[in-house]
Amino acid sequence: MNAKIIGTGFYLPERILTNADLEKMVDTSDEWITRRVGIKERHIARDDEYASDMACIAASKAIKNSGLLPSDIDLVLCSTISAEMITPTVSCIVQKKLELVNSAAMDVNSACTGFVSSLIVAQQFIKSGTYKNVLIIGTDTLSKYTDYTDRSSCILFGDGAGAAVLTASEKGGVIGFEMGSDGSGGKHISIPNFKYTEEDIERRGGEKKRTFWMDGSEVFKFAVRIMAESSKRIVENAGFSIDEVDMIIPHQANVRIVDGAAKRLGIPKEKVFTNVERTGNMSSASVAVALAECVEKGLIKEGDKVVLVGFGGGLTWGSVLIEM
Numbered sequence: 505m506n507a508k509i510i511g512t513g514f515y516l517p518e519r520i521l522t523n524a525d526l527e528k529m530v531d532t533s534d535e536w537i538t539r540r541v542g543i544k545e546r547h548i549a550r551d552d553e554y555a556s557d558m559a560c561i562a563a564s565k566a567i568k569n570s571g572l573l574p575s576d577i578d579l580v581l582c583s584t585i586s587a588e589m590i591t592p593t594v595s596c597i598v599q600k601k602l603e604l605v606n607s608a609a610m611d612v613n614s615a616c617t618g619f620v621s622s623l624i625v626a627q628q629f630i631k632s633g634t635y636k637n638v639l640i641i642g643t644d645t646l647s648k649y650t651d652y653t654d655r656s657s658c659i660l661f662g663d664g665a666g667a668a669v670l671t672a673s674e675k676g677g678v679i680g681f682e683m684g685s686d687g688s689g690g691k692h693i694s695i696p697n698f699k700y701t702e703e704d705i706e707r708r709g710g711e712k713k714r715t716f717w718m719d720g721s722e723v724f725k726f727a728v729r730i731m732a733e734s735s736k737r738i739v740e741n742a743g744f745s746i747d748e749v750d751m752i753i754p755h756q757a758n759v760r761i762v763d764g765a766a767k768r769l770g771i772p773k774e775k776v777f778t779n780v781e782r783t784g785n786m787s788s789a790s791v792a793v794a795l796a797e798c799v800e801k802g803l804i805k806e807g808d809k810v811v812l813v814g815f816g817g818g819l820t821w822g823s824v825l826i827e828m
């Protein structure tokens with residue numbers, strides 16, 4: 505038995521932050537952001553809108569589209585690094601609000617890789633026969649951690665949530681995966697919680713601010729390399745060639761990262777989905793929303809071979825080959 509996707513859903517907050525808006529906030533330009541990152545606009549959650557609120561909307565759409573009842577869900581895994589509460593977790597809040605009365609719940613934190621990690625964890629429970637139906641969610645409100653005086657990072661992020669319902673299937677589903685981490689690269693992306701090194705304080709203008717910081721060019725190099733290598737490895741290990749893949753759904757951090765990875769893999773741009781121009785980088789929601797949009801737009805259909813690939817803070821990465 506493998507985990508097969510039977511329903512997806514997503515949610516993007518109403519408020520939109522454009523490059524023109526950012527031009528009024530920091531020393532940047534639409535031209536620079538478009539050329540270097542490929543983002544035009546992003547959705548930003550209201551002050552009173554949190555990761556669990558967005559997760560509930562995306563998840564209830566995914567359950568509806570799956571044809572299952574909330575009571576059919578055995579496990580909910582929610583990936584987030586911006587939960588409004590440390591405990592109860594977002595997955596427990598979703599479990600309560602959506603009345604997933606028979607479901608266990610836990611959150612997954614592997615930063616932007618999280619939705620892919622959740623899919624891999626779900627596959628283990630389904631493969632072992634422990635659970636039949638698993639709901640996975642990626643939800644993040646990185647706007648709440650963003651330093652809107654730091655032009656190198658504030659242009660990057662948007663908020664959103666995506667979800668998928670997986671069920672045990674004898675045919676198709678997850679047919680290959682890999683996950684990995686390189687803690688030695690952890691210093692390249694950080695959001696402090698309680699502990700601040702001298703470096704963390706310096707990077708935040710001399711203040712103990714709970715804001716996002718990144719060494720963009722280090723992450724850029726890592727991302728292009730790992731997305732191409734990891735995707736190729738899982739496809740070949742499953743006995744296929746990269747040409748047989750119908751669609752790659754990568755983490756949406758920067759159009760140049762996606763293009764660079766596609767070039768390394770030698771696959772045409774049409775086979776690589778991007779929505780970052782409209783959404784910005786939504787951390788663990790990026791792959792989740794991209795998957796749901798692909799399904800909604802009919803870009804992937806029953807039987808297609810699809811690669812989901814993510815990377816992020818930690819450093820972490822993960823990739824999954826799935827037959828729809």
Ligand code: UT7
Nearest residue numbers: 532533536540541616655656659720721723724757758816
């Ligand atoms: O989700 C996981 C984590 N995130 C990522 O994967 C993002 C990975 N990194 C990136 O996407 C890119 O590295 C960035 C978009 C963050 C930065 O692009 P870059 O091409 O690597 O630019 P850079 O940091 O090398 O900066 C080039 C120049 C600098 O000016 P000088 O020193 O050459 O004079 C920056 O100060 O661009 C300047 N710059 C800006 N200029 C206008 C940096 N940010 C901006 C800005 N507007 N917003």
